[in-house]
Amino acid sequence: MATAKPKYYITTPIYYVNARPHLGHTYTTIAADAMARYKQMRGFDVLFLTGTDEHGQKVERSAKKNEESPIDFVDRVSAEYRDLWKHLGLRVDRFIRTTETRHAHAVQHLFREIQNNGYVYKGHYEGNYCVSDEMYIDDSTPGATCPECGRVTERVKEENYFFQLSKFEKPLLNYYEQYPEFIQPEARRNEIISFVRGGLRDLSISRSTFSWGIPVPDDPKHVIYVWLDALANYITALGYGASAGQADAGQAGDAKYKKYWPADVQMIGKEIVRFHCVYWPAFLMAAGLPLPKSIVAHGWLLFEENKMSKSRGNIVRTETILDVLGADALRYFLLREVVFGQDGSFSFDALVQRYNSDLANGLGNLASRTLAMITRYFKGEVPYPSNSVSRTPADQAIAKLAERTIADFNALFEQFHFSRALEAAWALVAAVDKYIVENEPWALAEKQDETSRARLATVLYTSAEALRIVTVLAHPVMPEATTRIWTQLGLGEIAQVPLPDLRWGQLPLGTKVGKVEPVFPRADKSAIERMQKMEDQERTPAAARAATAAAPPAVEDKDKKEDVGRRASSPGHPGTGQAPQTPAQPTPTTPPSATAQSPTAAPATDPKITIDDFAKIELRVAQIKVAEKVKGADKLLRLEVDLGTETRQIVAGIAEAYAPESLIGRKVVIVANLAPRKLRGLESNGMIVAASLEGGKPVLAAFLEDVPNGARLK
């Protein structure tokens, strides 16, 4: 009797639908997809879950801003996520939406279970709340900023249901102690342990001042706190709660829940560790349910040195890369370039460079040269590695390295060390390349003697066998490209290759190779330009408005209003004779008028600037930390401003308009990429943007909503 396959259940966070998907979301989903494919090849019965988080105040507000009903809004943005995963070819088994009726019933069931077990009481919450993170804030000082995102919190005063989180302090600490692998990596584990040791307060698990959520059972004035609703998706997606008697709980009942829960891996970004490693296990403990085996947190994808996020306005769309280089190039880049667990930068330059070095010149080149030589010298049949006379230590060395690569790759991949695993596999590619160059099969092919022919067979067999091994190992990371190489190698179904059995020497002799076609054509510089242009176009106000999700950033409309009858001035460089800067010019919403010129080059007589001109000016939000008068200069203030990633000194000509003490803590807009200059012996790094009123004093540009330090204005 065949033994049943062991199960493997892997999840990603469910993404908020307040904004459309970007590369940050894609990163987690690709990493989980690669692991799911890997585990499948290792013989597991894999279930891979992702989905969308559709309730809560943030989503409700985004829908309102967009002048849509919440349900129409969430339907549309959720579909974008689902379509993108499809387009990327991800092997998602279940895509959950928290607006599904059966999810709602199951969450209510979970709420009741926790309530019945005595962990819920009614009370009043008065304190601060960050709508962007849907998070209660410990600091209850009015106007306190959110420790996560830096936005100003909102005051909440309402009747709530509370969860006795405080009761779980000890049980959680015991659990972390007993199961060290529960929180990965180690740094996150330590962080959580010290957070819990610091003491846990009871947590409000309902809201009663808005209605976009799942009603609390028997008290529909309240909706269930969006994080309890969202975290529950990991079990409701499997049918948890389905046997609790709901009519439409799904035909499959809770069979999947019984089979797949607890999850083997719950992959998340590092900013939501507390929700997953404190609240989630406490909710499960309170309901008497098993806990997931591990929560694995990765770092952030950075773009232009900041976390890629919609609110910072520095997102890159996945579709752009898909269109130009394809899904596999992106998958390889993200998993090879970013050390999983740490922050990693994304840039189009680095992407194309990696693509060319590792894929076009690396694996792609190895595949095409090896297969082309087999086609040419052996009529397309994998040759016999001949007798021992034709073997050399170099062949042996490749075989040995390949065996070691298989072992290393597996050990590293299992531990989520994707980058090092790929590095190990590519060390084999490099070794085989060198081996081919040193053994000169093309020269051997010129000779007609038997030894040379036998030697040629051995060299090509060795190369093809190494190619087969790298291709199998790389399959979870690049499913499409490796399938094509596999077909060219004349082999069957790559996804069915059992990884635990992978060994050197399994390439069947005489295999008829397929038609040799390039898998990774070299990308030239224009690929970078094309991707950059696609993103720039996406960022024009017109495109942003046409795009889905939330209303266009306030700054665009604001710029338009301020532009009327006013001129932005440069008080950072007063009286220097420098040409006035116009940093706050609105970006054009229509292309330049129909002339024959290129769309990026405006004619000299046209006073309008192009989007590319505008993009050269780096406008950022900065917070004033220090402000003082400059001795002997009536108009100048010396400021120190916080740009999120650094503090800078700026000397600004605003002393007549602003008392230094009135500026502390104020958020301003600065031109961040201006060359430094000296004023009264002080170095000024950038300038502050203000409106200059005819004959009046400068007025600093400001925001109505709170914006994080360092956010770029576009």
Ligand code: MSP
């Ligand atoms: N809805 C919650 C999660 C609920 S899970 C029960 C949420 N959603 S989110 O849309 O903000 O997505 C956050 C997740 O998206 C991160 O934890 C991470 O997995 C991924 N990422 C979003 N931006 C990212 C980067 N810039 N870099 C890496 N991952 C990023 O939080």
